[in-house]
Amino acid sequence: MSKFGTLVMGPAGAGKSTFCTAMIQHLQNNKRPCYYVNLDPAAEDFAYEPDIDIKELINLEDVMEEMSLGPNGGLIYCFEYLLDNLDFLTDPLQEVTEDYLIIFDMPGQIELYTHVPILPRLVQTLTRGSLNISMCAAYLLESTFVLDRPKFFAGTLSAMSAMLMLEMPHVNILSKMDLVKDSVAKRDLKRFVQADANLLDDDDAYTVRNADGAGKRDANPAATENIMAGESFNRLNKAVAQLIDEFSMVSFLKLNAQDEDSVGSIVSYIDDAIQYHEAQEPKEPKDDFDTEVIESAMDR
Numbered sequence: 001m002s003k004f005g006t007l008v009m010g011p012a013g014a015g016k017s018t019f020c021t022a023m024i025q026h027l028q029n030n031k032r033p034c035y036y037v038n039l040d041p042a043a044e045d046f047a048y049e050p051d052i053d054i055k056e057l058i059n060l061e062d063v064m065e066e067m068s069l070g071p072n073g074g075l076i077y078c079f080e081y082l083l084d085n086l087d088f089l090t091d092p093l094q095e096v097t098e099d100y101l102i103i104f105d106m107p108g109q110i111e112l113y114t115h116v117p118i119l120p121r122l123v124q125t126l127t128r129g130s131l132n133i134s135m136c137a138a139y140l141l142e143s144t145f146v147l148d149r150p151k152f153f154a155g156t157l158s159a160m161s162a163m164l165m166l167e168m169p170h171v172n173i174l175s176k177m178d179l180v181k182d183s184v185a186k187r188d189l190k191r192f193v194q195a196d197a198n199l200l201d202d203d204d205a206y207t208v209r210n211a212d213g214a215g216k217r218d219a220n221p222a223a224t225e226n227i228m229a230g231e232s233f234n235r236l237n238k239a240v241a242q243l244i245d246e247f248s249m250v251s252f253l254k255l256n257a258q259d260e261d262s263v264g265s266i267v268s269y270i271d272d273a274i275q276y277h278e279a280q281e282p283k284e285p286k287d288d289f290d291t292e293v294i295e296s297a298m299d300r
């Protein structure tokens with residue numbers, strides 16, 4: 001028997017917890033069971049009480065105080081502690097049946113996804129051995145980033161980095177779509193849903209737009225200067241954009257967490273990625289031999 005789950009990841013403030021809440025609501029409305037696991041040791045105020053909460057094992061605030069660590073060091077410490085005490089997570093998950101969708105709400109520190117091998121180890125435990133969870137990553141990036149291209153490409157690269165590191169199916173999501181209202185911004189966004197290498201050829205490639213579409217040059221000229229400094233940076237930017245384009249690795253789904261249809265559509269993509277529905281269908285007898293055995297048993 002397999003289990004099914006999704007790891008909700010992305011930078012701080014991308015809307016991960018809001019999306020988890022919206023998914024739980026959607027699943028409940030559709031009478032589907034779900035199991036909510038909070039793995040953010042700094043998270044507070046849950047709309048739905050987690051079934052497993054890492055804070056009952058270890059709390060970021062205590063770690064920072066007792067170990068004199070900053071938020072990033074403290075988070076790494078918390079995850080190393082979790083890896084040393086994996087029973088805390090794996091024991092209750094053993095009881096979860098295949099009709100559940102297990103939702104893992106992850107922390108926002110991007111270092112966890114890109115810099116240290118902690119998540120791959122955790123994912124291996126969840127997806128192999130006795131748990132055998134069929135899992136995909138749901139990687140959220142704020143849609144307003146699209147209007148600030150260097151930020152968007154940096155975000156896309158961190159999504160790619162997480163994809164390479166975790167080696168599991170990814171559903172990449174542009175969150176907070178309700179904040180993109182203006183038609184210019186919407187048109188811009190449409191081009192970015194499928195990343196397009198030519199975007200970095202635009203004259204205003206480094207223009208930062210507000211969510212309403214009004215353009216302004218980057219408020220920090222030094223930062224812009226850095227990005228634009230010389231031909232080599234331009235070539236590097238184009239090479240990165242081309243890499244994303246040619247490998248067709250990163251495309252985004254659009255999410256408005258307030259709109260149930262939008263949430264439902266993303267849940268469908270997640271279901272496809274983890275092959276949830278295939279496992280729920282009634283099993284057919286495997287071959288003629290099985291059928292004959294059943295028929296002869298019925299004759300008796």
Ligand SMILES: Nc1nc2c(ncn2[C@@H]2O[C@H](COP(=O)(O)OP(=O)(O)OP(=O)(O)O)[C@@H](O)[C@H]2O)c(=O)[nH]1
Pocket residue numbers: 010011012013014015016017018019040043107108109175176177178179255256257258
């Ligand atoms: N307008 C709008 N705001 C949103 C949406 N989703 C989340 N937010 C807001 O964005 C902020 C961050 O949302 P969270 O869901 O806490 O984001 P997170 O990624 O879990 O944040 P961290 O746990 O800090 O990494 C909150 O103020 C939310 O209300 C959305 O779809 N639309």
